[in-house]
Amino acid sequence: MPQRGHLGVLMSPGFVPLFTGIVLLFLSIFLNLRAIRSGAHRKLRQWPREIFEQEENRRFVFILGFMVLYVVVLLGRIHYIAATLIFHVLIFIYLKVGGPLKILLWTLVATFLVSFLLPKAFEMPVP
Amino acid sequence: MDWSLVLQEWKLLPTVVLQILSQPLLVTTVAFGSILGMIVGMLPGISAVMAMSLLIGFTFRVPAEIGLGLLIAIYVGAMAAGGVTAIMINIPGTPAAAATVMDGFPMAKQGKVNEAVEASFSASFVGEIFGEFITLVLLPFIGLIALKMGDWEIFLVALVGITLAGALAGKNPLKGWIAALIGLVIAMVGMEDIWAYPRFGYTVELQRGFTFVPALIGLFGLSEVFMVLREKHPYQIIGQRGWVLVNFSLIKKHIITIVRSVLVAVGIGIVPGVGESAACWVGYDMARRHSKNRDNFGKGEVEGVVAAEAANSACSGGALVPSLVFGIPGSGPTALLIAAMFMYGIRPGPLLMIERPGFVAQIVVLFWLSAICTRVGAILISPSFIRILSSPREILLPVTGALGVLGAWAAGFTLFDVYSMFAFGVFGYLLRQRDYPLAPMVLGILVGGFADTSLRRALLTYSSDFSAMLSRPIGLVLLAFLLFTVITQVRAMLKKRREDRPW
Numbered sequence: 001m002p003q004r005g006h007l008g009v010l011m012s013p014g015f016v017p018l019f020t021g022i023v024l025l026f027l028s029i030f031l032n033l034r035a036i037r038s039g040a041h042r043k044l045r046q047w048p049r050e051i052f053e054q055e056e057n058r059r060f061v062f063i064l065g066f067m068v069l070y071v072v073v074l075l076g077r078i079h080y081i082a083a084t085l086i087f088h089v090l091i092f093i094y095l096k097v098g099g100p101l102k103i104l105l106w107t108l109v110a111t112f113l114v115s116f117l118l119p120k121a122f123e124m125p126v127p
Numbered sequence: 128m129d130w131s132l133v134l135q136e137w138k139l140l141p142t143v144v145l146q147i148l149s150q151p152l153l154v155t156t157v158a159f160g161s162i163l164g165m166i167v168g169m170l171p172g173i174s175a176v177m178a179m180s181l182l183i184g185f186t187f188r189v190p191a192e193i194g195l196g197l198l199i200a201i202y203v204g205a206m207a208a209g210g211v212t213a214i215m216i217n218i219p220g221t222p223a224a225a226a227t228v229m230d231g232f233p234m235a236k237q238g239k240v241n242e243a244v245e246a247s248f249s250a251s252f253v254g255e256i257f258g259e260f261i262t263l264v265l266l267p268f269i270g271l272i273a274l275k276m277g278d279w280e281i282f283l284v285a286l287v288g289i290t291l292a293g294a295l296a297g298k299n300p301l302k303g304w305i306a307a308l309i310g311l312v313i314a315m316v317g318m319e320d321i322w323a324y325p326r327f328g329y330t331v332e333l334q335r336g337f338t339f340v341p342a343l344i345g346l347f348g349l350s351e352v353f354m355v356l357r358e359k360h361p362y363q364i365i366g367q368r369g370w371v372l373v374n375f376s377l378i379k380k381h382i383i384t385i386v387r388s389v390l391v392a393v394g395i396g397i398v399p400g401v402g403e404s405a406a407c408w409v410g411y412d413m414a415r416r417h418s419k420n421r422d423n424f425g426k427g428e429v430e431g432v433v434a435a436e437a438a439n440s441a442c443s444g445g446a447l448v449p450s451l452v453f454g455i456p457g458s459g460p461t462a463l464l465i466a467a468m469f470m471y472g473i474r475p476g477p478l479l480m481i482e483r484p485g486f487v488a489q490i491v492v493l494f495w496l497s498a499i500c501t502r503v504g505a506i507l508i509s510p511s512f513i514r515i516l517s518s519p520r521e522i523l524l525p526v527t528g529a530l531g532v533l534g535a536w537a538a539g540f541t542l543f544d545v546y547s548m549f550a551f552g553v554f555g556y557l558l559r560q561r562d563y564p565l566a567p568m569v570l571g572i573l574v575g576g577f578a579d580t581s582l583r584r585a586l587l588t589y590s591s592d593f594s595a596m597l598s599r600p601i602g603l604v605l606l607a608f609l610l611f612t613v614i615t616q617v618r619a620m621l622k623k624r625r626e627d628r629p630w
Contacts, residue, residue, distance in 0.1 A: 010586050013324040016579040017315045024308040031301055060357040064553065067349075071532060071549045076542055084529055095356065095521040106522055114529045118170075122181050127536045127545065 066091045080126040084115040136263065139485040143492050153196050156189075157493065160197040161500035162508065164204020168220045169212055169512055170530065175205030175221065176459040177537060183467055191471040196493050198467055202460040203255060203497035204504065206443060210247035210436050211509070215240070215516035216527065218347045222339075222573055223439035225347075225566040226407040229296065230424065230431030236362060237427050240513060241371065246429050248505045249374045250385060250436040255498035257389040258396075258441025259491045262448060265393070266487070272601070276398060278585035279596050283605035284398045285578035288405025289571055290609060291412050294616040295425075297564035301620065306563045310571020311578070313337055320580045321587075332543040340538035341548035342572050344531040346565045349552025352528045354559055361520040371509040373502060381433045384414045388437040396445020404573050406445070410438025412612075443494065451475050451487055 009015055035041070051057055066087060074083035088107040097103060119126050147153055167178040179198050186194030209220030214231035227247060234243035289311070293303030316327045317336020328334035355361045378385065388410035395406040414434030415424045424431050449455040450465055454475040468475050473483060480487060516523065535548035555565050589595045596602065 008591075010591050011321075011583055013319045013322055013326055016582065017312060017326060020308050020311045020315070024305060024312070027301060027305050027308070031305065034301075055359065056357040059359070060353055060556070063353060063356050067528065067549065067552075070529075071545055075532070075545065087529060088525060091525045092522070095525070097519070097521045110522075110526045110529065114526065114533055118530075118533060122177070122537070124537055125540060127532075127542060 062094060063091070066094065075127045081111060081115045085111045135484055136266070136480065136488045140263070140488045140492070143485050143488045147192070147489070147492050147496060150192075153193055154496065156193050157196045157200040157496050158500045158504070160200025161204040161497050162504045164201035164206075164497075165208035165501060165504055165508065166204075167201070168205035168208030169516075170220075175202050176463060178205070179460055179463045183463060183470070186467060187470055191473065192489065192493075194467060194471065195464065195490070196496075198460075198464055199490070199493045200497040200500060202443065202464070203440075203494060204501045205460075206440055207248060207251040207255070207436075207498075207501045207505065209439075210251065210432070211244055211512060212516070214243045214247060214432070215513065216523065217351050218527070221439075222343060222404045222569060223407050223442065224435070225292070225404070225569060226295075226411040226435035226439075227432055228566070229411065229435070230426070230428045231435075233425070233427035234429065234432065239427070239429075240517070242429065243432055244509060244513060245371050245374045246377055246432045247436045248371055248502065248509070249378055250381075250388075250433040251440040252373065252498055252502045253378055253385050254389055254392070254437035254440035255443065255501075256495060257386070257437075258393055258444030259447075259494045259498075260444075261389060261393050261441075262444035263488065263491045266448065266452075272394070272397065275599075275601055277599070277602075278581040278588065279599060279602050280605060281398055282578050282581040282585060283602055283609065284395060284405060285574040285581070287605060287609050287612070288408055288574060289567060289578075290612050291405070291408040292567040292570045293564075294612060295408060295412055295415070296566040298562060299620070300616045302561075302563045303567045306558065306565065307567035307571040310568035310573075311575040313342065313568075314572045314575020315579065320576070321583055332541070337547055337572070338538045338544055339573055341535040341544045342551050343569055344534050345548040345551025346555040346569055348527060348531040348534075349548065350555030350559055350565065352524045352531075353552065353556040355520050356524055361524075363517075363519060371505055371513075377429070377433070381430055384418070384430055384434050385437045387413050387417070388434045389441040392438040392441035393445040396442035397448045404570055406442040407435045407439040408570070411435045440498075444491075447490065447494075451479055451490065 009018070069090070070083060070087035074086060077083075085107060088110045089103065092103045092106055097106060115126065163178060164175060167175060178201050182197060182201070186197055189197075206221060206223060209224035210227040210231060211220065213219040213224040213227040214235050217228055217232045219225045219228055231243045231247060234240075289307045290304070293307040294300040295303070297303040297306075314337075316333055318325050318328070318334060325334040391409050391413055392406040395409055398405075411424075411431060411434050414430055415421050418424065418428070418430050420428055420430065443461075446461050450461040452475075454465060465475055473479070473486065531548060531552075532545055535544045536542075538544045555568075558565060558568070585596060597606070
């Protein structure tokens, strides 16, 4: 079997990432040039302000925050069932899925399904 | 390929059918497996491979035909039901259902839930039956073609799949191709297969690379959670509900589309590791090119759902060929089937038909029986699933997010997979905000490793002699198809640009 580098760059482990990267660079430059030619750069100044003003983006930040709390902060630090319960309570309250009783009911159903029933059915360890 | 051996399988087919149908335990097991497969196929994050790998230990205690019947039924059920989540919540249950999203989800949003699910299951059923039949009838020819498929052809099929997905999944092919290339670069992370060199291996986890399941869940599942819940009043799935029956008029109307998808899918399914996910895109593209309603594709055209679902189900027939004839797994589920066969002392390979007459026919009949059970199961359980998946998005999607976390964890039982799923989710959300399609990226991640290894192995085999590689007939056909796709897409893009110009 030939040694690594025997057939030059074509056989090296970096060949495909290098080639893909070059094609990606060309396509990106082409896309950017097209965007500039259509006048997209003129809207660039308003863009950051628009991001902060839109309600959808604020909602996204909140939902992202709940996911960060669940995935990065709670998982692995407290029990999986407790972490899933907290995540569901918070997100259901934020999304206003109903009154306190409805929120409690959905939280219990969702937590039971995700953190108890499925891991039990598939006999898998939980995070 | 010895013709007498194939004729022997054809001759044994009626006997095998009677033998299987006369075993109530086997029929019940297949029915149970189909329903289990449908449930795992409909749950985002829980895959057929996961259910099959969990049950493989159990199957050791039962006779071979029952164990294999159970695994095949789960595979068929999950493949058929993967389209339901694609239609109802815009998250494909399996990578092979990625093309179903294109028209299935717009149909659901238009209130045509039942029509879309019915089309998906009907096409899936016919695709499975035709696919297995064609596989059995054409086994010697497919076997010959499969033997001619070298690394160069495997690489080209992967490239065709990525190019088609890039061109078809979004409004702008350029963005689709960029997404696909990003997927390819992500697939490069980790230990490469030829020299065992760690690429981008800055940490121990990165040396292992990104697992496919967390990437799929993050890009499709979590990004959908962010996209929908950021709206104050998210869309709701409404429309008629009822029994999801076999729609014979729909099948009759789109029979040519189905047959075309099936033939293409069986041909592509024989490519190990790549075929299944690429076939749905090729089937979808063929349907779009030949359809009278091609302008409606991507906007809720039922023919798009039919083409994609017929292709992904028929592909399992094609994937059987390398598995049974050469012992090379065509996909994750077929790898588990091969593992189960070894467990029972059945050795897949060129001698299989000599050592075990009637075995290939038995596997094909088990696939047919699973397809029938899945269809009956779909009639029974689909209304409940449609009701559950039609729940308000504010309730359904947080649960999907939590299920995604569990699914990512189950991929390797490390928190790195959960974190990477989360990162892919945020990245997917940002890409979707800028109109980049995610399906090509997922396909890039899925086939990237195969494509890289196959290309470099082909270069090694031919000592970088491109003329030898280019003179291979199947490779030439694939290369011509690839160039044709790129040229037609670029021409369409330039034409659209000229039309959009105000002057």
